[in-house]
Amino acid sequence: xxxxxxxxxxxxxxxxxxxxxxxxxxxxxxxxxxxxxxxxxxxxxxxxxxxxxxxxxxxxxxxxxxxxxxxxxxxxxxxxxxxxxxxxxxxxxxxxxxxxxxxxxxxxxxxxxxxxxxxxxxxxxxxxxxxxxxxxxxxxxxxxxxxxxxxxxxxxxxxxxxxxxxxxxxxxxxxxxxxxxxxxxxxxxxxxxxxxx
Amino acid sequence: xxxxxxxxxxxxxxxxxxxxxxxxxxxxxxxxxxxxxxxxxxxxxxxxxxxxxxxxxxxxxxxxxxxxxxxxxxxxxxxxxxxxxxxxxxxxxxxxxxxxxxxxxxxxxxxxxxxxxxxxxxxxxxxxxxxxxxxxxxxxxxxxxxxxxxxxxxxxxxxxxxxxxxxxxxxxxxxxxxxxxxxxxxxxxxxxxxxxxxxxxxxxxxxxxxxxxxxxxxxxxxxxxxxxxxxxxxxxxxxxxxxxxxxxxxxxxxxxxxxxxxxxxxxxxxxxxxxxxxxxxxxxxxxxxxxxxxxxxxxxxxxxxxxxxxxxxxxxxxxxxxxxxxxxxxxxxxxxxxxxxxxxxxxxxxxxxxxxxxxxxxxxxxxxxxxxxxxxxxxxxxxxxxxxxxxxxxxxxx
Numbered sequence: 001x002x003x004x005x006x007x008x009x010x011x012x013x014x015x016x017x018x019x020x021x022x023x024x025x026x027x028x029x030x031x032x033x034x035x036x037x038x039x040x041x042x043x044x045x046x047x048x049x050x051x052x053x054x055x056x057x058x059x060x061x062x063x064x065x066x067x068x069x070x071x072x073x074x075x076x077x078x079x080x081x082x083x084x085x086x087x088x089x090x091x092x093x094x095x096x097x098x099x100x101x102x103x104x105x106x107x108x109x110x111x112x113x114x115x116x117x118x119x120x121x122x123x124x125x126x127x128x129x130x131x132x133x134x135x136x137x138x139x140x141x142x143x144x145x146x147x148x149x150x151x152x153x154x155x156x157x158x159x160x161x162x163x164x165x166x167x168x169x170x171x172x173x174x175x176x177x178x179x180x181x182x183x184x185x186x187x188x189x190x191x192x193x194x195x196x197x
Numbered sequence: 198x199x200x201x202x203x204x205x206x207x208x209x210x211x212x213x214x215x216x217x218x219x220x221x222x223x224x225x226x227x228x229x230x231x232x233x234x235x236x237x238x239x240x241x242x243x244x245x246x247x248x249x250x251x252x253x254x255x256x257x258x259x260x261x262x263x264x265x266x267x268x269x270x271x272x273x274x275x276x277x278x279x280x281x282x283x284x285x286x287x288x289x290x291x292x293x294x295x296x297x298x299x300x301x302x303x304x305x306x307x308x309x310x311x312x313x314x315x316x317x318x319x320x321x322x323x324x325x326x327x328x329x330x331x332x333x334x335x336x337x338x339x340x341x342x343x344x345x346x347x348x349x350x351x352x353x354x355x356x357x358x359x360x361x362x363x364x365x366x367x368x369x370x371x372x373x374x375x376x377x378x379x380x381x382x383x384x385x386x387x388x389x390x391x392x393x394x395x396x397x398x399x400x401x402x403x404x405x406x407x408x409x410x411x412x413x414x415x416x417x418x419x420x421x422x423x424x425x426x427x428x429x430x431x432x433x434x435x436x437x438x439x440x441x442x443x444x445x446x447x448x449x450x451x452x453x454x455x456x457x458x459x460x461x462x463x464x465x466x467x468x469x470x471x472x473x474x475x476x477x478x479x480x481x482x483x484x485x486x487x488x489x490x491x492x493x494x495x496x497x498x499x500x501x502x503x504x505x506x507x508x509x510x511x512x513x514x515x516x517x518x519x520x521x522x523x524x525x526x527x528x529x530x531x532x533x534x535x536x537x538x539x540x541x542x543x544x545x546x547x548x549x550x551x552x553x554x555x556x557x558x559x560x561x562x563x564x565x566x567x568x569x570x571x572x573x574x575x576x577x578x579x580x581x582x583x584x585x586x587x588x589x590x591x592x593x594x595x
Contacts, residue, residue: 051271073391156272
């Protein structure tokens with residue numbers, strides 16, 4: 001009974017539209033981590049805030065929606081663990097165990113949870129229409145900020161309000177743009193793939 | 198579903214761990230209750246230089262035994278991590294002014310308290326490689342880089358390595374102190390759970406079979422709803438239907454499930470496991486006699502068995518009246534044992550009691566109980582009326 005309900009609830013995601021098996025899953029997971037690592041190097045520093053704008057958030061959220069929660073969780077775990085192991089693909093070329101001391105490491109933890117959450121939402125077909133995609137992107141951004149600001153405030157020993165000023169407010173407009181972009185991208189991709197899934 | 202909590206558990210732990218971390222501002226390292234802790238002080242030397250300058254950072258009044266990230270201008274532009282000792286003093290940490298930093302005033306801060314402690318640093322333009330460009334920059338820029346670098350050169354070359362190895366326990370000690378170690382472990386757990394679930398989702402559950410379309414190969418009249426191909430749970434009852442002896446199927450009874458029905462009972466799956474003979478086709482026309490599996494057709498019947506090939510492996514004699522002499526032979530009591538037949542020889546053995554050149558004798562054993570089917574020697578079978586072709590019998594003396 002419960003498995004039937006789960007099977008009914010778990011819908012295919014965009015990545016399932018392509019034939020393949022475990023090898024495809026492995027490629028998707030590695031590719032997801034690689035894509036986020038590359039997007040992390042796209043840095044736009046803002047003069048009025050210590051946290052720069054990167055392309056990571058967009059890649060994480062869209063990748064989570066496209067891959068489903070299992071592959072998204074695996075991909076982001078690979079990204080975080082490989083970065084901690086020394087791959088310099090965190091933002092601005094950071095990597096290694098010392099990244100745990102970075103005030104921005106909370107964002108990376110948020111990526112893991114947010115990508116999984118959005119993958120789950122995609123398996124509930126929330127990526128099929130622009131409006132639900134917008135809602136999913138907003139939920140994912142909230143999760144990332146929850147982790148990022150908490151970690152930022154804890155490591156810098158500043159108040160949460162100050163952490164929000166440093167790590168949230170400057171990025172809201174950019175997040176809105178990314179969400180709008182994703183709201184057009186994912187339903188459009190579904191139209192290309194076909195809605196028979 | 199049962200597997201979801203297993204995967205979400207590390208995520209939940211991951212979610213609450215930073216909150217717990219944030220909820221504990223400075224819990225353990227306060228053995229001396231100082232009401233107002235002195236504000237930390239950070240000293241840097243030198244206070245000016247071009248990009249690439251190694252700056253020595255010292256400090257005091259920091260929380261004891263804490264990693265102190267050193268950054269320039271903003272926490273995101275981290276230069277390294279120093280570590281305070283038990284007295285809260287910051288040992289000499291060397292950071293390098295990054296390339297590309299704009300000329301002008303900057304702050305180098307250490308953030309280990311409520312308010313970060315900072316020191317001013319004046320970035321100067323990078324020295325040009327050509328000596329002719331000396332007059333344009335300020336004359337003080339040329340001598341300052343090299344002399345200040347040499348005295349401050351200490352064994353700790355890179356700031357990150359120096360900070361990481363500072364402290365007795367080093368990297369391992371810091372990993373096990375701060376909840377930092379928790380997060381890589383949780384990430385590992387999450388990765389393992391995700392991989393496990395991906396692999397598991399690729400496997401078909403053992404108790405579930407893929408859906409099959411059951412086609413009933415009956416020869417009943419057209420339009421019989423029970424003989425419609427692909428009707429699951431179709432009932433036997435049309436003309437020419439037969440039931441397997443010993444099976445509970447009787448005309449009008451329900452068919453067994455598809456997995457059972459496909460096993461030689463005249464039902465074929467969509468994958469064509471039992472043949473490809475269209476419904477209603479006389480199978481002897483489509484299947485060569487030599488390829489008909491033993492038991493699919495009853496020998497001795499007048500070319501019209503109760504069902505198509507494969508439909509009735511062992512027809513029930515009681516359910517079908519004898520239609521000819523062969524059938525009458527079937528119903529007749531078995532003859533006395535042949536002298537050619539050994540005492541332990543089963544009566545159903547192919548060719549065991551066959552007389553060379555004599556007429557074929559159908560199987561006369563206990564068919565229903567043995568489940569064996571008579572086949573002529575060599576495996577050839579008569580088509581049509583059953584004995585149109587005399588089988589190849591072994592030569593005498595064989």
